[in-house]
Amino acid sequence: MQQFDIVIVGAGTAGIPAAIEAVQTGANVLLIEQSDRIGGTLHVSAGQMSAAGTELQRARGIADSVAAHVQEAIRISRNTCDVSLVEKAAALAAPTFDWLMGMGFDPAGLAETIAAYNTALADGAPDPLGRQHRPAAVATAPLRAIRMHGIILKTPAGLAIDTELRVLNTEGKPIPNLYTIGEAMGGAALSGNAFVGGMSVTPALSFGRWIGQTLGHRHTKAAA
Numbered sequence: 001m002q003q004f005d006i007v008i009v010g011a012g013t014a015g016i017p018a019a020i021e022a023v024q025t026g027a028n029v030l031l032i033e034q035s036d037r038i039g040g041t042l043h044v045s046a047g048q049m050s051a052a053g054t055e056l057q058r059a060r061g062i063a064d065s066v067a068a069h070v071q072e073a074i075r076i077s078r079n080t081c082d083v084s085l086v087e088k089a090a091a092l093a094a095p096t097f098d099w100l101m102g103m104g105f106d107p108a109g110l111a112e113t114i115a116a117y118n119t120a121l122a123d124g125a126p127d128p129l130g131r132q133h134r135p136a137a138v139a140t141a142p143l144r145a146i147r148m149h150g151i152i153l154k155t156p157a158g159l160a161i162d163t164e165l166r167v168l169n170t171e172g173k174p175i176p177n178l179y180t181i182g183e184a185m186g187g188a189a190l191s192g193n194a195f196v197g198g199m200s201v202t203p204a205l206s207f208g209r210w211i212g213q214t215l216g217h218r219h220t221k222a223a224a
């Protein structure tokens with residue numbers, strides 16, 4: 001029977017970066033996906049990401065900090081978020097954002113996507129993502145708003161975890177070798193009783209990268 005150092009369930013926002021980082025440490029990784037395509041919620045996400053102190057901000061002379069990011073999450077959630085996890089998410093956010101930017105941005109691809117979206121909308125053609133309600137056409141700049149519709153965006157409840165992202169049992173003790181990140185950790189950990197914008201995609205990516213690196217290095221060190 002084939003053995004793996006790390007098993008990741010779900011090739012979505014969190015699972016893919018976790019697998020990328022873990023493989024780069026030399027660990028033997030199994031990534032399991034139930035769907036016939038990878039990407040998970042990233043296919044429908046609005047893509048709002050929060051990160052403070054990014055290279056893009058620095059290049060534009062915008063002064064921002066991890067501490068300010070944390071304070072903003074605490075303020076919006078009226079101090080109901082898990083501050084330790086928010087601190088970890090905020091500290092990892094800028095490196096994750098810079099990592100994504102380093103992968104390159106394709107302006108021609110964006111223009112192509114917008115043109116295809118507008119054409120499909122004008123022709124009444126079905127949406128490739130299966131959406132029944134679509135925002136208005138992306139037309140003349142400057143663009144200020146799009147029409148939005150009610151959707152299930154997030155679930156606040158999730159598995160209890162500590163700052164090592166280990167799943168805790170009912171006594172608050174870590175369950176050996178079980179970790180969770182992304183939606184499964186519940187939105188309330190980082191947003192409390194409120195909704196802190198952009199604090200789902202970035203932490204899913206960041207925690208994915210962190211857990212992949214951390215567990216990957218642990219396994220490759222143990223195997224050495």
Ligand SMILES: Cc1cc2nc3c(=O)[nH]c(=O)nc-3n(C[C@H](O)[C@H](O)[C@H](O)COP(=O)(O)OP(=O)(O)OC[C@H]3O[C@@H](n4cnc5c(N)ncnc54)[C@H](O)[C@@H]3O)c2cc1C
Nearest residue numbers: 010012013014034040041045046047048182183198200201
């Ligand atoms: C419409 C929409 C817009 C959003 N916009 C934003 C936004 O702008 N900014 C923001 O921060 N957050 C946003 N969110 C929330 C954010 O996208 C999610 O919190 C985040 O993407 C979750 O990442 P994840 O890896 O946990 O889940 P996913 O990316 O959904 O990945 C989970 C994967 O696991 C697979 N899977 C599930 N069960 C199993 C199983 N038993 N076995 C194998 N595979 C399984 C799924 O098929 C999926 O591929 C939005 C959410 C929605 C729905």
